[in-house]
Amino acid sequence: METGSVTGSPEGAGAPAEQPVWRGLEPGLLRVRRLLLVVWTGVLAVAAGLLPGLFAGPAWAACALLPPAVAAWCWRLLERNWRSWRYTERADDLLISRGVLWREETVVPYGRMQLVEVTSGPLERRFGLATVQLHTAAAATDATVPGLDPAEAERLRDRLTELGEARSAGL
Amino acid sequence: MTTPGHTGDGIPERPPVTERRLHPVTPFRRAWAPLAVLAGWAVHDPNGAQEQLTRLTGTMLLLGVAVLVPAAGLYGFLSWWFTHYAVTDTELRIRTGLLFRRTAHIRLERIQAVDVSRPLLARVAGVAKLRIDVVGTDDKDELAFLGEREARALRAELLARAAGFAPEAAREVGEAPARALLRVPPRELARSLVLTGATWGSLCAALVVPTVLWLATGNLWTVVASVVPLLGTAGASSVGRFVTEFDWTVSESPDGLRIDHGLLDRTHETVPPGRVQTVRIVEPLLWRGRGWVRVELDVAGSENSVLVPVAPRAVAEEVVARVLPGVTVPRELSPVPRRARWCVPVWWRGHRLAVTGTVFAARSGLLCRRLSLVPHAKVQSVRLTQGPWERRWGLADVHVDTGADKTVTARLRDAQDAARLLTEQAERSRTGRRSALPDRWMTTDMTTD
Missing domain, CATH: 4.10.860 (DNA Excision Repair, Uvrb; Chain A)
Incomplete structure (x- = not known):
C-alpha cells in the first residue's frame, strides 16, 4: 500500500501488537x-x-x-501538516496523531465506539480518497482520519466495527 | 433514544400492551396561554388595547368567547385524548399528536435518570410530571400530567423493570426504600448564598448600573429598562436559588440516588446506579473558611447538575463515595511544574492532578477551586494537545472526554508525563469498565466485559 510515511517496525502487517505500525495518509490528499x-x-x-x-x-x-x-x-x-497525520491500530485502541504547531493525539478504546462513518465527497472521490470518522458517546471525541484509500477506509471501518463489537462497553 | 413508530418489529406474537392516558387535568395546562398572549399585548401597547376595548360591543365579546372557548377546549381535549403511554417489558412508549403523529419508544435499560416534578399549580391539583432522561430525549418525551400516586407507582415500575426484575414482579416490587444521606438545613443554604460572590455581584450591578444611567441620561425609561433584567438576575441568583434548592435531600436506595428539592416546585430525581459520568467538587473562595463545598454531577441526557448545593467537605466526600462506588476523593494532588507560570501567569498554581486506581481527578481555578472527578470506566476517549508556546516550555494538556459531553482537562502537565498519562489513561479506561455494574443493575449474571 502506498502510504505517506510508514514508520515503526519495518515488518509491516505482520508486526505484533506491541509494536504499533503507524500509517500515514494518501498522497492524494496533499494533491x-x-x-x-x-x-x-x-x-x-x-x-x-x-x-x-x-x-x-x-x-x-x-x-x-x-x-x-x-x-x-x-x-x-x-505538506508538513499532511506528513504529521498518522494513525495506528493498537490491540485495544485506535491512536490518531496530528498537527505540527498545535499537536493533538487522540486515543479511542475500541469498546467505546458508537458509530464508524466513512464519507467521501465528490472531489475526494475524484482523487480516490475517503474519510473515516469515529463517534463515541462523547461529542468532544474528535477522531477523524481524512485522506484514506477507499479500500483501506473500508478495511478500517470493518475492523473497527468488529473490534468494537467484541469489546463493546457503551456509556 | 426515540424511534419513529414503525408498525410491528416483525415479531408476530407480542403480549398485548395496555395503553394508558394522562391525568384528565392535562388539557388545562395550556389554558393560561391565550390569556398570557392578551395580557402581553395589553402591556406592550396600552393605548391600543384601551381603544380596542371601547370599540368592543357586548355581542362581539360574546361571539368571541363563544368561538374561542370551545375551540381551545376541543384542542385541549383532543390532544389529551390522543396521547397514550404504555410500559412494555423493555420500553416506555409514548404515542401523541393530533395532526402530526409522534411515537417515542424509550428503552428502559438505557435510562439515565427519572424525574418526577410537581410545579406549584400541579401540586394544588395533585398531579405530577414524569420525565425519563435517555441520551437524546427532548421535552416532548415527558409525561405531563399524571396523578401523583400514579406517577410514583410508574416511576417505581419503570425503575424495577430497568433494574431487570421480571415483568410480573416489576409491578409488585413497589418503591424501593430510601435512606437519607444528607439534608441541607435552610439556614445553611441561606448563609451559603450570602457568601456567594454572584449574589452580591448581581445586586451591586442592579444598584450601580441604573444610577449611572440616571446620571448620564436622565431618562426614566432607560433606567427602568435596565433595572428590570438586572433585578431579575439578582433575584434568580439569590431568592430563586434559595427556592429551588430549599430542603435539598439526597438519599440512597437500591434504585439509585434520590434527589428531592424545592420550596414551591418540588422535584424528585432518581439516578440509577452507574449513570454518573463526572462529579465536580466546587469550592468558592468565601466558603473555604467554613469548609463548605458544592457538589455537581453530570448524567448523560439530564439537565440537573447539582448534587449537593452546600455541605461540609467531609459530608460531601461521603456522598461522592456513595455516588461513585469505591472512589475516595484524592487528598494529595500533584502540582504542575513551576515553568508553567510562563504559559498561564497566576492561575498556573490552581491546576493540579491526581490519578488513583478508580478516578482521574483534575483541579483548576485559584479563587473558586473546581475538582473534577471522572471514574476510569466512564472515559470515552483521551486526547493530548500541545500548542507551540506550551512545547517551548515542555508542557502539554491531557483531555478526558466523557459521555455527558463534558471534558475534564488536566492542564500544563510536563510533556513526558502527559504522554505517559495518555497511554496509561487509555489502558485504565479499558480495564476500568470490567468492574462496572451492568446496565440492568439488579441482574448480576449480565456482567459486561
Whole structure:
C-alpha cells in the first residue's frame, strides 16, 4: 500500500501488537489540498490585482503578487501538516496523531465506539480518497482520519466495527 | 433514544400492551396561554388595547368567547385524548399528536435518570410530571400530567423493570426504600448564598448600573429598562436559588440516588446506579473558611447538575463515595511544574492532578477551586494537545472526554508525563469498565466485559 510515511517496525502487517505500525495518509490528499490552494490563490490574486488596479491606479495592481507569496508558504505548510497525520491500530485502541504547531493525539478504546462513518465527497472521490470518522458517546471525541484509500477506509471501518463489537462497553 | 413508530418489529406474537392516558387535568395546562398572549399585548401597547376595548360591543365579546372557548377546549381535549403511554417489558412508549403523529419508544435499560416534578399549580391539583432522561430525549418525551400516586407507582415500575426484575414482579416490587444521606438545613443554604460572590455581584450591578444611567441620561425609561433584567438576575441568583434548592435531600436506595428539592416546585430525581459520568467538587473562595463545598454531577441526557448545593467537605466526600462506588476523593494532588507560570501567569498554581486506581481527578481555578472527578470506566476517549508556546516550555494538556459531553482537562502537565498519562489513561479506561455494574443493575449474571 502506498502510504505517506510508514514508520515503526519495518515488518509491516505482520508486526505484533506491541509494536504499533503507524500509517500515514494518501498522497492524494496533499494533491487535493494543494489544488484547492492553487485555485483559491488564483481567484484571490485576480481580485487583489483588479480591484486596487481599477480604483487606486495601475501601480496598485502589484497587490496581485501578495496571494501567491502567501500561497508559496502555505504550499509547504500543507505538506508538513499532511506528513504529521498518522494513525495506528493498537490491540485495544485506535491512536490518531496530528498537527505540527498545535499537536493533538487522540486515543479511542475500541469498546467505546458508537458509530464508524466513512464519507467521501465528490472531489475526494475524484482523487480516490475517503474519510473515516469515529463517534463515541462523547461529542468532544474528535477522531477523524481524512485522506484514506477507499479500500483501506473500508478495511478500517470493518475492523473497527468488529473490534468494537467484541469489546463493546457503551456509556 | 426515540424511534419513529414503525408498525410491528416483525415479531408476530407480542403480549398485548395496555395503553394508558394522562391525568384528565392535562388539557388545562395550556389554558393560561391565550390569556398570557392578551395580557402581553395589553402591556406592550396600552393605548391600543384601551381603544380596542371601547370599540368592543357586548355581542362581539360574546361571539368571541363563544368561538374561542370551545375551540381551545376541543384542542385541549383532543390532544389529551390522543396521547397514550404504555410500559412494555423493555420500553416506555409514548404515542401523541393530533395532526402530526409522534411515537417515542424509550428503552428502559438505557435510562439515565427519572424525574418526577410537581410545579406549584400541579401540586394544588395533585398531579405530577414524569420525565425519563435517555441520551437524546427532548421535552416532548415527558409525561405531563399524571396523578401523583400514579406517577410514583410508574416511576417505581419503570425503575424495577430497568433494574431487570421480571415483568410480573416489576409491578409488585413497589418503591424501593430510601435512606437519607444528607439534608441541607435552610439556614445553611441561606448563609451559603450570602457568601456567594454572584449574589452580591448581581445586586451591586442592579444598584450601580441604573444610577449611572440616571446620571448620564436622565431618562426614566432607560433606567427602568435596565433595572428590570438586572433585578431579575439578582433575584434568580439569590431568592430563586434559595427556592429551588430549599430542603435539598439526597438519599440512597437500591434504585439509585434520590434527589428531592424545592420550596414551591418540588422535584424528585432518581439516578440509577452507574449513570454518573463526572462529579465536580466546587469550592468558592468565601466558603473555604467554613469548609463548605458544592457538589455537581453530570448524567448523560439530564439537565440537573447539582448534587449537593452546600455541605461540609467531609459530608460531601461521603456522598461522592456513595455516588461513585469505591472512589475516595484524592487528598494529595500533584502540582504542575513551576515553568508553567510562563504559559498561564497566576492561575498556573490552581491546576493540579491526581490519578488513583478508580478516578482521574483534575483541579483548576485559584479563587473558586473546581475538582473534577471522572471514574476510569466512564472515559470515552483521551486526547493530548500541545500548542507551540506550551512545547517551548515542555508542557502539554491531557483531555478526558466523557459521555455527558463534558471534558475534564488536566492542564500544563510536563510533556513526558502527559504522554505517559495518555497511554496509561487509555489502558485504565479499558480495564476500568470490567468492574462496572451492568446496565440492568439488579441482574448480576449480565456482567459486561
